[in-house]
Amino acid sequence: MSDDHNSDDQDNGESSPPKDRMKRTLVGMGVVGADDKPEKPMRDKKTLVGMVQQKASDAASAAKDAAEDAADAVGDAAKEAKDKAGDALNTIREAAASAKDSAGDAVDSAVDSAKDAAESAKDTAGDVADAIKGKASDAASAVKDTADKLTDSAKAAVAGGAGAGAAAAVTKKSGKKSSKTKKSSSKSASKSSSSSKKAASSHAAHEATPSHGHDDHDPAALDSDPNTRPALYLAEYETPDALLQAAAAVRDAKYSKWDCHTPYAIHGMDDAMGLPPTKIGLISFVCGMVGLATAVLMIQYMNNWDYPIIVGGKPTGVGAFPSMVPIMFELTVLLTGFGTLGGLFHLCQLPRHYHPIFESTRFERATDDRFFLSIQVEDDKFDLERTQELLESTHPSYLELVEEKL
Amino acid sequence: MSALDAPIEEIGERYLLPKETTFNDVTEAVARITETKAPRGWWMLFIPSVMTLGLMLTCMGWLVTQGVGTWGNNGPVYWAWDITNFVWWIGIGHAGTLISAILFLFRQKWRTSINRFAEAMTVFAVLCAAMFPALHTGRPWFDYYLAPIPNQMGIWPNFKSPLMWDVFAVNTYLTISVIFWFVGLIPDLATLRDRSTTKYRRMIYGFLALGWRGSHRHWQHYERAYLIFAAISTPLVLSVHSIVSFDFATSVIPGWHTTIFPPYFVAGAVFSGFALVMTLMLIVRSIFGMHNLVTIKHLDLMNKFMLGTGLMVGYAYAMEFFVAWYSNNPYESWVFLHNRLGFGELDSQGNWGPLWWSYYAMVGCNVLVPQIFWFKKCRTSVPIMFIATILINIGMWFERFVIIVTSLHRDFLPSSWGDFEPTGIDIGLYIGTFGLFMTLFLLFIRWIPMIAIAEVKATLPHAHGSHGDDHNHEHDHEDHAHAASAE
Numbered sequence: 001m002s003d004d005h006n007s008d009d010q011d012n013g014e015s016s017p018p019k020d021r022m023k024r025t026l027v028g029m030g031v032v033g034a035d036d037k038p039e040k041p042m043r044d045k046k047t048l049v050g051m052v053q054q055k056a057s058d059a060a061s062a063a064k065d066a067a068e069d070a071a072d073a074v075g076d077a078a079k080e081a082k083d084k085a086g087d088a089l090n091t092i093r094e095a096a097a098s099a100k101d102s103a104g105d106a107v108d109s110a111v112d113s114a115k116d117a118a119e120s121a122k123d124t125a126g127d128v129a130d131a132i133k134g135k136a137s138d139a140a141s142a143v144k145d146t147a148d149k150l151t152d153s154a155k156a157a158v159a160g161g162a163g164a165g166a167a168a169a170v171t172k173k174s175g176k177k178s179s180k181t182k183k184s185s186s187k188s189a190s191k192s193s194s195s196s197k198k199a200a201s202s203h204a205a206h207e208a209t210p211s212h213g214h215d216d217h218d219p220a221a222l223d224s225d226p227n228t229r230p231a232l233y234l235a236e237y238e239t240p241d242a243l244l245q246a247a248a249a250v251r252d253a254k255y256s257k258w259d260c261h262t263p264y265a266i267h268g269m270d271d272a273m274g275l276p277p278t279k280i281g282l283i284s285f286v287c288g289m290v291g292l293a294t295a296v297l298m299i300q301y302m303n304n305w306d307y308p309i310i311v312g313g314k315p316t317g318v319g320a321f322p323s324m325v326p327i328m329f330e331l332t333v334l335l336t337g338f339g340t341l342g343g344l345f346h347l348c349q350l351p352r353h354y355h356p357i358f359e360s361t362r363f364e365r366a367t368d369d370r371f372f373l374s375i376q377v378e379d380d381k382f383d384l385e386r387t388q389e390l391l392e393s394t395h396p397s398y399l400e401l402v403e404e405k406l
Numbered sequence: 407m408s409a410l411d412a413p414i415e416e417i418g419e420r421y422l423l424p425k426e427t428t429f430n431d432v433t434e435a436v437a438r439i440t441e442t443k444a445p446r447g448w449w450m451l452f453i454p455s456v457m458t459l460g461l462m463l464t465c466m467g468w469l470v471t472q473g474v475g476t477w478g479n480n481g482p483v484y485w486a487w488d489i490t491n492f493v494w495w496i497g498i499g500h501a502g503t504l505i506s507a508i509l510f511l512f513r514q515k516w517r518t519s520i521n522r523f524a525e526a527m528t529v530f531a532v533l534c535a536a537m538f539p540a541l542h543t544g545r546p547w548f549d550y551y552l553a554p555i556p557n558q559m560g561i562w563p564n565f566k567s568p569l570m571w572d573v574f575a576v577n578t579y580l581t582i583s584v585i586f587w588f589v590g591l592i593p594d595l596a597t598l599r600d601r602s603t604t605k606y607r608r609m610i611y612g613f614l615a616l617g618w619r620g621s622h623r624h625w626q627h628y629e630r631a632y633l634i635f636a637a638i639s640t641p642l643v644l645s646v647h648s649i650v651s652f653d654f655a656t657s658v659i660p661g662w663h664t665t666i667f668p669p670y671f672v673a674g675a676v677f678s679g680f681a682l683v684m685t686l687m688l689i690v691r692s693i694f695g696m697h698n699l700v701t702i703k704h705l706d707l708m709n710k711f712m713l714g715t716g717l718m719v720g721y722a723y724a725m726e727f728f729v730a731w732y733s734n735n736p737y738e739s740w741v742f743l744h745n746r747l748g749f750g751e752l753d754s755q756g757n758w759g760p761l762w763w764s765y766y767a768m769v770g771c772n773v774l775v776p777q778i779f780w781f782k783k784c785r786t787s788v789p790i791m792f793i794a795t796i797l798i799n800i801g802m803w804f805e806r807f808v809i810i811v812t813s814l815h816r817d818f819l820p821s822s823w824g825d826f827e828p829t830g831i832d833i834g835l836y837i838g839t840f841g842l843f844m845t846l847f848l849l850f851i852r853w854i855p856m857i858a859i860a861e862v863k864a865t866l867p868h869a870h871g872s873h874g875d876d877h878n879h880e881h882d883h884e885d886h887a888h889a890a891s892a893e
Contacts, residue, residue, distance in 0.1 A: 240870060247622075263429060264593070264864040265625040273622060278630045288638075298554055302562035309564045326571040326649055333642045334578040337635065341585050344631040348624040351616035358619070364600040366620045367593065369429035 231356030231404035232376045233387055234363065235396035240266050243371035246394035247272040250373065253390055257379035261363070261372040280343045287339020288332045295331035299324050356404035363402075374402075429863050432699075436594075436857045437601055439694050444852055447693035455844035462838020465831050466541065474544045476831045483814045483826040488542040490806040491836050493650055494678065495535030496576065497671070497802065500643050501679020502528025503583060506590070507639035510632075516707055518861040519699050522594075523690070524683050525587040526856070530846040531682075532580045534839040539572070541835075568652040575649040582642055586635045589628075592618050593860040647671045654809065660737035661745070661813030664729060670722035677715035677772070678802035681795040684708055688792050690851060699857055702786050709785040712798065716776030719805075723769065737818060745816050746808065760825060761812045764804050771801020 237243040240262070247260050251274040260269060303309050304316040314320065345351070357363055357374055366372050373396070375387055384401075391399055444452075469476055479486045502524035509517040540546050551557055552573045563570050596618035599611035618624070648668035655667040664670075684705070691700050730742040743749045748762030775797045778784040784791065811826050850856065863869060 239868070260622040261620040262622060262625065263433075263597070263620060264860040264869065265629050266622070266864075267870045269622050270626055275623065275626055278627045280627050280630050281634065284631075284634050299565045302554060303565050307561055309562070309566070311564065311566065314566065320566060323566040326568075326645070326652070327565055327574050329641075329645055330571075330574040330578040333638045333645075334581060336638050337578075337582045337585050340631050340634045340638075341589065344589065344627055345616075347627045348621075350618065350624070353612065353617040355617060355619055363619075367597040367600045367618075368433045372620075 227406050228403040229406060230377050230384070230401050231359070232374045232402050233391055234357065234360050234400045234402050235373045235391045235394065236362055236365075236398040236400075237371040237373070237394075238397050240371055242395065243373060244268060244272045246373050246391070246396065249390065249394050250375065253381070255375055255379050255381050257382075258373065258375040261357070261366040261374065263367050263369060263371075266371075278347065280340065280347055283343030283346070284336050284340040287342075288336035290339075291331040291333070291335025292328055294335070295328040296324065298331075299327060356402055359404060360400055360402045362398060362400065427698075427866055429866065432859055432862050432866070433597060433601070435696070435699055436855045436859050436862075437598055439851065440598060440853055440855065441601070445693055448848060448852065451689070451693075451844065452848045455841050455848060458838055458841025459845045460841070461834050462841050465834040465838055466537075469541060469831055469835065470546060474542065476829060478827050478829045478832050480824060480826075482817060482822050482824050483811055485542075485810050485814065486826050487807075487828055487832045487836060488538045489653075490803065490810050491839065492535050492538035493671075493806045493810075494803050495531045495538075495839065496579075496650060497647065497675030497678045497806075498682045498799075499528040499531035499535065499579075499583070499679065500647060500672070500675035501681075501683050502526070502531070503579075503586075503639050503643040504676050504679065505683070506586065507636040507643065510636040511640060515865045516704055518858055518865050519701075519704055520683065520687060520708075520857075521861070522587075522590065522854075522858045523687065523851075523856050524679075525583065525590065526847065526850045526854070527679075527683060527686065528583045529580070529587055530843050530850075531679075532576065532583060533846070534843050536576055536580060537839065537842075539576070568649065568656050571649045572653055575646045579642060579646045582635070582639060586639055589631060589635060590858060590861075591854065592616060592628075593620065594855040594858060596620065597859050598855065644672055647675045654813075659813050659817055660735070660741040661809065663738075664726065666722060666725055666729065670719070670725075673715050673718035673722065674772075674802060674805055677712060677719055678799060680708055680712050680715065681798035681802070684712070684791060684795040685799065686847065688788060688795075690856070694851070696857070699862065705788070705791060706782075706785045709779045709791055712795075713776050713779040716772060716779075716798070720769075720773040723773065741813060741816065745812050761808075761815065764808050764812065768801050768804040768808050771797045772805060775801065 235246065237246060243260055243262065244266065247269065250258055251272065260266075260273060262269070299320075300317070303320070308316045310316060314323075362370075363372060373391070373394075375382060375391070381387070388399070388401075477486065477488065479488070502521075505517050505524040506521040506528075509521070540549055543549055551559070552563060552570070554563055563573075565571075592615060595611050596615040599608060599615045602608040602611055648671065651667035651671035654662040655664055657663060687700060687705075687708075691697060727742055730738040733739075746762060746765040748765075775794050778790065778794060784794070815826055816823050
């Protein structure tokens with residue numbers, strides 16, 4: 001919600017080693033709680049309740065935001081607990097207590113705000129409000145659950161001094177669940193929905209089924225910065241060999257929306273990626289034949305049907321075939337060339353001057369001396385954690401979750 | 407596939423670049439040229455080139471406003487330096503296509519260091535060439551009569567005319583060369599984009615790179631598209647000079663009416679084109695210090711090519727004489743003996759064919775000079791090959807001059823014989839085209855990667871990974887099969 005902590009994370013992330021960076025990215029997404037201010041939810045609640053009273057549609061998103069704030073507050077509490085647990089043994093007890101307190105506060109405020117939102121929504125639009133109420137209470141219970149777990153983990157921290165890890169594990173888990181929601185939302189939302197984040201999030205809320213249980217956080221809550229969203233995983237390799245092996249692994253894991261990025265065409269990569277043969281030859285051939293037909297028809301029309309040019313008593317129709325051959329050939333070649341260029345652009349979807357992958361500064365080396373593999377969020381099998389595990393198992397020299405600006 | 411790409415060490419093949427060359431070395435070596443200040447040598451060439459370009463524009467302006475009478479062309483020599491220059495420049499361009507397309511089809515990996523360079527040369531040479539036929543129509547603003555579009559005269563072009571074929575051939579050639587060149591450039595422009603430090607470089611190269619991101623899904627289509635371009639450019643380049651030769655061969659002028667012309671012209675085109683690639687390459691190599699990318703080995707191979715095509719051209723010259731004798735056509739044999747060799751009786755004006763010396767210049771430069779390339783010492787000595795390539799270029803210009811002017815100025819009837827002398831505009835326009843060519847060329851080497859970065863990287867020893875990994879069983883089997891069949 002606040003821009004300042006996010007930018008801090010990004011700055012730190014540049015210089016940290018891969019794993020650290022990964023964690024920070026997750027922090028940046030809000031999966032792992034960051035050091036936010038506890039009084040935030042209150043402020044946001046007020047403003048959002050104000051918004052809810054304006055329109056029924058706004059009410060839905062306001063309720064959602066409120067729940068999101070609650071989740072944030074929980075995340076903050078977890079972070080706080082985690083930080084304190086990392087300190088000296090003397091302060092661990094206090095840290096746990098304060099974590100408990102703040103978590104409790106957060107839950108209270110979340111429930112309050114959710115209820116407020118639901119009520120005001122009910123006032124303005126009866127049916128919609130009912131639905132929202134359900135969602136809001138779901139959200140509240142989700143928050144409660146998480147808070148309980150956090151409390152447990154804080155206790156664990158007191159006991160074993162390993163609270164930080166446990167808290168991280170819990171928050172990671174909830175992040176994973178939310179990522180599913182996120183995925184469904186990005187699937188259902190139209191591709192051009194980058195401007196309408198609210199639309200995407202309300203989709204997610206409506207799609208959320210009881211089986212998802214407490215997954216009803218607004219997926220946007222994953223992002224600490226509301227202006228970005230995860231676009232793809234980018235793994236970097238030092239050698240073509242490493243990339244070939246990684247590509248085979250990703251191929252075997254049955255991903256579909258992924259790609260390798262290399263400074264030159266590596267032989268054997270078609271097989272390593274399991275790509276079907278290209279169809280560009282077909283396009284070229286068809287265009288070439290169109291060129292041939294154009295030449296024959298053009299010459300026949302111009303020099304035989306429309307205005308026969310009879311020079312030296314030579315024939316103008318089929319008998320003039322030998323004199324037609326050079327231009328038939330040239331036009332075949334010309335249109336084959338156009339077809340190949342057009343086919344190349346069509347199949348590669350070029351020119352495409354923007355792609356989220358360019359958000360990564362590391363990626364600049366893809367045209368120099370590094371080998372990259374990217375897996376897109378749009379992939380059906382994409383999962384923040386499992387995809388990360390898969391990529392880590394291929395030993396990349398660098399792994400990053402690239403975020404796209406909305 | 408990969409097994410075939412590796413050099414066969416048993417027969418003395420080696421990797422073209424040192425084993426320790428890294429991918430980054432290649433990027434640095436090529437991209438640096440476009441990013442640093444131009445060396446002094448570049449300015450020393452660029453300033454005279456722009457001035458020569460000015461000369462060309464002046465001559466062109468004079469020609470267009472005054473008419474083709476400012477040329478030395480006069481009956482019966484209606485084609486002279488204009489068409490000579492046209493054929494010469496077109497021929498120069500052919501080496502570029504040959505290097506980029508034909509050598510690609512033959513999997514000649516060494517081409518990667520020179521193909522970009524040669525393709526650029528093709529484009530610029532064809533531009534220079536296309537200017538002459540456009541101007542020699544006399545009223546270039548009516549050149550659209552040549553296009554198959556309706557015009558105010560209500561008639562269509564005559565597609566039975568070889569000159570019309572020429573229009574299509576040259577325009578197709580120019581278009582396809584530009585496309586081929588640009589497609590080859592896309593990955594390298596992306597490299598420059600990613601290296602750029604200033605906003606304008608990033609914008610311009612970014613725009614031109616079309617958002618290329620080295621995606622293998624793109625490389626797959628790209629590689630096939632490249633192969634298709636090579637496959638269509640190969641017959642195209644052969645067709646273009648064949649069609650140019652039809653301009654002559656389909657007429658009845660003694661010295662022109664020969665079926666050997668198409669292959670003879672193509673061989674000559676490749677020969678002269680290689681010579682000009684070499685001349686320019688040697689200059690650029692020393693100005694920009696590209697000795698690591700364009701090695702003596704490359705130059706050695708180029709020289710062998712010139713020796714081969716030089717022999718082909720020599721064979722064609724000999725066959726012309728044989729046919730002139732064997733055909734028993736008095737006009738034909740008269741042209742060759744009297745007009746070209748300068749033998750026989752003096753003509754009515756008391757001299758031999760006044761241009762006989764041009765034939766000796768042609769044979770000396772085109773047949774005798776390349777014979778030095780039988781010796782490895784000459785093939786690997788930069789000064790010797792530099793002089794030789796310049797002589798070959800001169801010789802090839804004379805070849806076209808001999809064919810066009812000496813055949814025309816003494817045809818059937820002595821009463822219609824004439825002479826030819828070039829005017830200042832003729833000479834200025836010809837020299838001026840060097841200005842156009844060199845200006846474009848020097849701008850090219852400053853702003854565009856002059857060596858195909860991506861393609862050179864693919865020829866490095868470690869480019870395609872070690873084999874026998876379990877990343878791909880099928881592929882390995884294929885490799886073994888290839889290896890077995892090769893044994």
